[in-house]
Amino acid sequence: MADTATNEPVYKTDALIAEDIDTYLSTHQHKTMLRFITCGSVDDGKSTLIGRLLYDSKMIFEDQLAALENDSKRVGTQGQEIDFALLVDGLAAEREQGITIDVAYRFFNTEKRKFIVADCPGHEQYTRNMITGASTADLAVILVDARKGVLVQTRRHSYLCHLIGIKNIVLAVNKMDLVDYSEEVFDKIVAEYGEFAKSIGIENFTAMPISGFKGDNITQAPSANTPWYKGPSLVDHLETVEVRSAEDQDKPFRMPVQWVNRPNLDFRGFSGLIATGGVKPGDAVRVLPSGKTSTVKSVVTFDGDLDEAVAGQSVTLTLEDEIDCSRGNVLSVADNPPEVADQFEATVVWLADDDLIVGRNYWLKLGTQTVSASVQEPKYKVDVNTMEHLAAKTLSLNEIGVAELFTDKSIVFEAYKQNRALGGFILIDKITNQTVAAGMLNFSLRRAQNVHWQPTDITRADHAAMKNQKPRVLWFTGLSGSGKSTIANEVEKRLALMNRHTFLLDGDNVRHGLNKDLGFTEADRIENIRRVGEVARLMTDAGLIVLTAFISPFRAERQMVRDMLAEGEFIEIFVDTPLEVAEQRDVKGLYKKARSGQLKNFTGIDSPYEAPENPEIRVNTVEMTPEEAAEHIVRAILPLK
Amino acid sequence: MTDHVTLTHLQRLEAEAIHIMREVVAEAEKPVMLYSVGKDSAVMLHLARKAFYPSPPPFPLLHVDTTWKFQAMYALRNEMAETSGMELLVYQNPEAKERGINPFDHGSLHTDMWKTEGLKQALDLHGFDAAFGGARRDEEKSRAKERVFSFRTASHGWDPKNQRPELWNLYNARKKKGESIRVFPISNWTELDVWQYIHLENIPIVPLYFAEKRPTVERDGMLLMVDDERFPLAEGEEPVMRSIRFRTLGCYPLTGAVESEAATLPEVIQETLLTTTSERQGRAIDKDEGGAGMEKKKQEGYF
Known part of the structure; x- marks a missing residue:
């Protein structure tokens, strides 16, 4: 067997551990860390490669090995030989199916580095897992089966790694043992991949012929079987490739503030993880978005004040001046601050089973900032297999698209390409709290920079004071035919008698004017509510008590309006009428039309109504007349001053 | 800008753990640190002291006690609570106590009642919505796939198939009332890292x-x-x-x-x-x- 030499793992450190543990410890103490991701399709031998790396770096203990040998015989796919894949396929369900279904993290050490490997599944539907694993990686190992060459999956994985900004790409042509270690086969695959890589903007990559199963060129190169290979072994390459932190240190100083540390009145520190650059006492810094400047007084840590701190360190900074700065702000070098904007072009990767709803508000978390954000209709989505741009109305699970993104407040950001920490974000569904998307800000849209808020002298407080009332929005929600308009009208009459200044915005009336361009699709309904919310807000600025009567079927949109208004100004009134009752009333004959299919997207029939979970007021129209309901509501909202 | 500071793997792991702890304190309503007195807990507590210095960590320590820990563990537990200036909460499942559940006679029921049930009861009793734990991904296969912010239903269940994707260092700590998260700041540490750090930082164990x-x-x-x-x-x-x-x-x-x-x-x-x-x-x-x-x-x- 020619390959026995490469099959033997090399434990160079063993002797040192046994003979001189102190020297060993001081070596280990000075190791650096590399995080990488392995990608490949189902049978490219990914798990086997990782198992092999763990095995060769002696991260497998004897009891695990004994269990492994046992399992290999029972469920392994490699006959009597050790099936390394079993070492890394974690969850019970996966073991049964023989596939990896989620991101798993593995660890091993060599003499120079500690490695964290994100093991990502290869099949089609799991773009989401790959993006997750790639987001923290410094390097990607793209596995190709030597027998199959560059596949659609290979292209997809490479595209995703490039998209997320991984600069170090290793093309590992695996299973060389199954193609007789042919240099020709290897060269052909490398050439084909090279052409593709160039076409998507990957500037360079390192190719190597390996066998995860037999161990060729994993720890030592060239293996006896590939004397023609002139490059490093996989482990050598992983040990020496430059990590991103050096590059980050060369960028201007930025630190998103996580937490304000105030143990007593004499100490006020700003805690955070430095994203880029470095900071020293005496440095001039700027707080974003306020733009206020100060000077760094000290860099505080548990181990004493530091003379300097750099990207990748968690520190607490104190400043010379008492200036406002809190969680969500960014501390930056004073003369080169990041941008502040509220409209962007973004690349969005959709991670949830439910599609993106254009215009809906999601929570956006970027660095330590959390704001409301909506994604507009995508300009295009990308076919991750062909990199073609396709037209898109929305984004579904595992789809990647480019779209405009608006936030309700300005945020501090930099393009993802310049700064991952200030350009990468996640979107969170406001109702389910699921992480539904990840994204990268590409640039801010000009118009955001040119529209400035116009301060006015007569404030909203002045308007309200002149009317001698507290502005409110009484938001009636309920099924069509539940009695929203009728009850709202009754409430308004009663308020008028009490000399309150009111205005009633009614669904049907608004659709004749302001919103006549909108239909009844989900996206249009959201826009309908957004406009009504904005109008209601302007009216509260004018000091009015606004009553609105809209079906407003989605919780997220009602929440959106609630978020637009000051605390306590939004009063959600659930006009609670069972569907059967509303349908029986059918004042406008709409239910009949919907049932017969003449009317599409009708709430309660073929479009959902999400009832309020905790409305401020709930009226039951089966038990109460409209007049009684109106009385109940007016009593509940008094005094209104 | 030519001289780069090289951060060692332990410095990076430390910075990551501190970042995680601060995120929890900023976003959770009522966090707690589970403290089992083992070496991983010792490291976690040390990191917490670093994360919030000069303030003491702004959450209590919770020891879900089985009454069957080694005497030396109880001694160190009390000492560390004192040194760190943190409140120490000790919880013992009253039902397990009453029934005299013990490891000699009850086998795995002992773990279920004292630890699993005890933990759930303690979290519910105090209404903690985020609990730090010292678990590491290298310990065991199913932990290799668990998120740093690991979401639990109101009945404390974990659904491995439905975990939130975790990208970059952006953690989603949002949850409904009654739901909670378990947070593992030393997820990416190995056993060797833990030992090395204890050695380097002189952490009492x-x-x-x-x-x-x-x-x-x-x-x-x-x-x-x-x-x-x-x-x-x-x-x-x-x-x-x-x-x-x-x-x-x-x-x-x-x-x-x-x-x-x-x-x-x-x-x-x-x-x-x-x-x-x-x-x-x-x-x-x-x-x-x-x-x-x-x-x-x-x-x-x-x-």
């Missing part, structure tokens, strides 16, 4: 990690230490003094010792590196239910 002559009996191939008079000796069984130490600390009759002469930290690390059995082997819990023991326990709410 329970003396049982170091070899010393202690009274022991041998049962089912496990070396058990006779820690107090509650240990039921079989007929004719005589404790034997052996030089032993522990690689992992749990309830004293459930945790096996190893014979060892390693009395200093470097010696312990040396032995760990040269040893041929993995860390959790001394614990009975992973062996239940075939290969899927821990995964199943976690779905039921075990940490």
Whole structure:
């Protein structure tokens, strides 16, 4: 067997551990860390490669090995030989199916580095897992089966790694043992991949012929079987490739503030993880978005004040001046601050089973900032297999698209390409709290920079004071035919008698004017509510008590309006009428039309109504007349001053 | 800008753990740190002190006690709470106490009642919505896939198929009322990293990690230490003094010792590196239910 030499793992450190543990410890103490991701399709031998790396770096203990040998015989796919894949396929369900279904993290050490490997599944539907694993990686190992060459999956994985900004790409042509270690086969695959890589903007990559199963060129190169290979072994390459932190240190100083540390009145520190650059006492810094400047007084840590701190360190900074700065702000070098904007072009990767709803508000978390954000209709989505741009109305699970993104407040950001920490974000569904998307800000849209808020002298407080009332929005929600308009009208009459200044915005009336361009699709309904919310807000600025009567079927949109208004100004009134009752009333004959299919997207029939979970007021129209309901509501909202 | 500061892997792991802890404090309503007095807890507590310095960590320590921990663990627990200036909450499941559940007579029911149930009860009692734990991904296969912010339903269940994607260092801490998150700041540390860090930072750990002559009996191939008079000796069984130490600390009759002469930290690390059995082997819990023991326990709410 020619390959026995490469099959033997090399434990160079063993002797040192046994003979001189102190020297060993001081070596280990000075190791650096590399995080990488392995990608490949189902049978490219990914798990086997990782198992092999763990095995060769002696991260497998004897009891695990004994269990492994046992399992290999029972469920392994490699006959009597050790099936390394079993070492890394974690969850019970996966073991049964023989596939990896989620991101798993593995660890091993060599003499120079500690490695964290994100093991990502290869099949089609799991773009989401790959993006997750790639987001923290410094390097990607793209596995190709030597027998199959560059596949659609290979292209997809490479595209995703490039998209997320991984600069170090290793093309590992695996299973060389199954193609007789042919240099020709290897060269052909490398050439084909090279052409593709160039076409998507990957500037360079390192190719190597390996066998995860037999161990060729994993720890030592060239293996006896590939004397023609002139490059490093996989482990050598992983040990020496430059990590991103050096590059980050060369960028201007930025630190998103996580937490304000105030143990007593004499100490006020700003805690955070430095994203880029470095900071020293005496440095001039700027707080974003306020733009206020100060000077760094000290860099505080548990181990004493530091003379300097750099990207990748968690520190607490104190400043010379008492200036406002809190969680969500960014501390930056004073003369080169990041941008502040509220409209962007973004690349969005959709991670949830439910599609993106254009215009809906999601929570956006970027660095330590959390704001409301909506994604507009995508300009295009990308076919991750062909990199073609396709037209898109929305984004579904595992789809990647480019779209405009608006936030309700300005945020501090930099393009993802310049700064991952200030350009990468996640979107969170406001109702389910699921992480539904990840994204990268590409640039801010000009118009955001040119529209400035116009301060006015007569404030909203002045308007309200002149009317001698507290502005409110009484938001009636309920099924069509539940009695929203009728009850709202009754409430308004009663308020008028009490000399309150009111205005009633009614669904049907608004659709004749302001919103006549909108239909009844989900996206249009959201826009309908957004406009009504904005109008209601302007009216509260004018000091009015606004009553609105809209079906407003989605919780997220009602929440959106609630978020637009000051605390306590939004009063959600659930006009609670069972569907059967509303349908029986059918004042406008709409239910009949919907049932017969003449009317599409009708709430309660073929479009959902999400009832309020905790409305401020709930009226039951089966038990109460409209007049009684109106009385109940007016009593509940008094005094209104 | 030519001189780069090279951060070591331990510095990066430390910075990551501190960042995670601060995120929790900023976003959770009522966080708590689960403190089991083991070496991983020791590291976690040390990191918490670093994260919030000069303030004390702004959350209490919670020890879900089984009453069957080694005496030396109780001693260190009380000492560390004092040093860190943190409030120490000790919870013992009253039902387990009443029924006299113990590891000698009740086997895995002991873990279920004292630890799994006890933990759920303690979290519910105080209304904690985020709990730090010292679990590491290298410990066990199902942990390799768990998120740093690991979401739990109102009944404390874990659904491995429905975990939130975790990208960059952006953690989604949003949850509904009653739901909670378990947070693992040292997810990416290995056993060696933990030892190395304890060595480097001089972190106090329970003396049982170091070899010393202690009274022991041998049962089912496990070396058990006779820690107090509650240990039921079989007929004719005589404790034997052996030089032993522990690689992992749990309830004293459930945790096996190893014979060892390693009395200093470097010696312990040396032995760990040269040893041929993995860390959790001394614990009975992973062996239940075939290969899927821990995964199943976690779905039921075990940490």
